[in-house]
Amino acid sequence: GDSVTQMEGPVTLSEEAFLTINCTYTATGYPSxxxxxxxPGEGLxxxxxxxxxxxxxxxxxxxxxxxxxxxxxxxxxxxxxVSDSAVYFCALTTFGNExxxxxxxxxxxxxx
Amino acid sequence: xxxxxxxxxxxITEKSQAVAFWCDPISGHATLYWYRQILGQGPELLVQxxxxxxxxxxxxxxxxxxxxxxxxxxxTLKIQPAELGDSAMYLCASSAWVNTEAFFGQGTRLTxx
Numbered sequence: 001g002d003s004v005t006q007m008e009g010p011v012t013l014s015e016e017a018f019l020t021i022n023c024t025y026t027a028t029g030y031p032s033x034x035x036x037x038x039x040p041g042e043g044l045x046x047x048x049x050x051x052x053x054x055x056x057x058x059x060x061x062x063x064x065x066x067x068x069x070x071x072x073x074x075x076x077x078x079x080x081x082v083s084d085s086a087v088y089f090c091a092l093t094t095f096g097n098e099x100x101x102x103x104x105x106x107x108x109x110x111x112x
Numbered sequence: 113x114x115x116x117x118x119x120x121x122x123x124i125t126e127k128s129q130a131v132a133f134w135c136d137p138i139s140g141h142a143t144l145y146w147y148r149q150i151l152g153q154g155p156e157l158l159v160q161x162x163x164x165x166x167x168x169x170x171x172x173x174x175x176x177x178x179x180x181x182x183x184x185x186x187x188t189l190k191i192q193p194a195e196l197g198d199s200a201m202y203l204c205a206s207s208a209w210v211n212t213e214a215f216f217g218q219g220t221r222l223t224x225x
Contacts, residue, residue: 044205046215098160099145100157105154
C-alpha cells in the first residue's frame, strides 16, 4: 500500500535558520505530493503541492521538489520565522484514489 | 472565504456513551472525508463520500462507527459506544472533485473518559 515516512521530530531551530524536513514515500501508482501545515488549535492547511516528477511546489518561502528517482519530497525554507512554528505533514494521493495518505507529522518550533 | 465547518470543537464523553460530530463542507464540494488523527500521528481516513454515496469506508470500525451524508451536503459521524481508544481529533475535509485540493475543518477533539 501507499505510505509516507517523515523525519522524526520535534525540530527546534533559531529564527533565520535554514530548515529541511525530510519526506520519502512509497506508492502503488503515480502520486501527487503535498505538504500540509497545522498551526496550534487549527485545522490542516495546504502549504504546497507537486503533481509530477521534477515539479517544485512553493508557498510562503517554503519549497519542495518532487524527486521520483529518490521517492522524496523534502520541505525546505531558507530563513524560518517564529510564525512558522507548527506541525508539518507530508502526504500523497494517487490517481483514482484521492484520499490523502499522511506521514506522522513533524513538530517545528522556532525560537527568537 | 468559504470554510469547512465542524461542531462541536471539543467533546468529552464517558466510555460506552454515544457521541456524534457534524460537518458542513464548502458549498458545492461533492467529496467529503472524515479523518481521525490520534495524538502524535498523521490523520487516517475513516470514510469518504462522493455526494451521498460512500466510496471508501474500509478503515471505519463499523461495529461502533457510522457515517451518513443525507442529501449529499452535510455529514454526521457517530460513535456508539465510545471507547477510551477513540480519543482523538476528528477532521472533516471536502474537495470539489477528484484530485482537487482538500480543505480541512478545524476538527472536533474527542476525549473519552
